[in-house]
Amino acid sequence: MAPSASKTSTVKKKAAVYITGESPLVEEYAELGSSHGYTVVVQWNEDRKRDTVYRRSAIVPAGTSLALELTNTDLERKKKNLQKLDRALPPTAAIISSSVTVSASEQATWINHRHRLSGCSVLPSFSAGSVIEVAPTVYTPVETMEVVRRFFASLGKTCEFVEDRVGMVLPRVVCQIINEACFALQEGVSTPAELDTAMTLGVNYPHGPIEWAEAIGLRQVEAVLVALQKDLGEDRYRVAPLLRQMAMTGEWWNKKPQEGS
């Protein structure tokens, strides 16, 4: 690879950022980017009402200097998105891709310009956090990670550089808490509302696990747990059947308190 092709260049303010991925992550990051002065274009989004702060375009606009790929559930689509970005972007443009359900290094093997890709941890509802995990791949040079660090700093976020492992830190911990709550619910230990009350009042959690599951989205939570179980090969991460059912049907479970026991 030519030396010029193994460098990514710093993203200037007002620069164009192209976002691919699934809702509501694309909306969250499009708004965050727009509100911090970037010209944001998203490939696709569900919520058309919000089109006021950013544009939609199926084509990567010329002059795009950075791309975000924010898919966690449909990995086939993620692969297609990354390959499209890799073809369309100049080699100096970095791609920051969610590496919650598939490692960033594995993603890098899907594309040609492997040096430009860095992993990051994104799940819906956490975009306001002041710290974000990022993971260099086995191919990522320091220059690319410096681009990533500066980009997140410009959004008001400090980067924590962690190892490139499926689940990363925040998604693995939070989704296992939700999974445990779903097992407890399934076993009739208590009700959804009481599980939430117990965790917020008893140990001061920022959200009850059931309320958190709704905010993140059950399909996202399930995808993280399935990926962990596959990657680590352990029963510890098997998905509570109730959680899986909810993720598939989109229907919340019976919230009526149990009669008797």
Place this chain on the structure above:
Amino acid sequence: MIKHVGVVGAGTMGAGIALAAARSGLDVILYDVNDTVLRQALERIKTDLKQGVAKGKVPADEVSSIVTRIHPRTNLSDFHACELVVEAIIEDLRVKKDLFKHLETHTKTSTVLATNTSSLSVTAITSVLRKPERGIGLHFFNPAHIMKLVEIVRTRATSESTVAFARSFLHDIGKQPVLVRDTPGFIVNRVARPFYGEALRLLGEQVATHEQIDRILKQGAGFAMGPFELMDLIGIDVNFAVTQSMYDQFFGEPRYRPHPIQKQMVDAGRLGKKTGAGFYTYNDNTK
């Protein structure tokens, strides 16, 4: 409204429960094995009340009447007038069972008998009662006079009227109850397991350092404390024991498996804040 409540065990939890009840106007019989323990408990209660006054939570002119409503006793027969007795003695199944047998003979048949156990089976403790429908778990959190949450733990034998009675008592003393079926760890200790367990695995797999994991979960997810700070505060030995107990009670369910790092910290005597070092080190003035 319930008027007389008994508390067995004047340790950390018993004193806190007695204070919570006395503050709400209830008369409390506070029992322990000897007068020295009871005297120390009352001193702690007075200190807590002083802090309550300083923080504007307790009116200064109520302090003496609150204290006089707490009656230290060393004889179980003094519970005869109590409508509810809450047990908060050492976490030992044999000792608790033994106590419940005695409590049944020293109280009216209508008295509700509650245990504050964190990790033992409420079913096992109350199984010694001739009328196990009187038995229930009331799991308070430390400090019991401040923390609002109480887990009401019902067994298969616990009657509806016992649950209703527990609810109205907790309402009277300003607590927020949640109703839980008797299962290991109830809600809080169970659902909190992954917060520590996954953090330990992430550290063991060297995905991130303990400082990074704490920062990510605090500033990324909004937790008030990181898992390693919290383990240091709780005591790594205590946290390890709770995890081990959950793992055993679920017969080896892998979600509750303790981590070798916990045992190694205990082996090294690095138990957290109380020993001056755990995952973090603490100098003397922050202990």
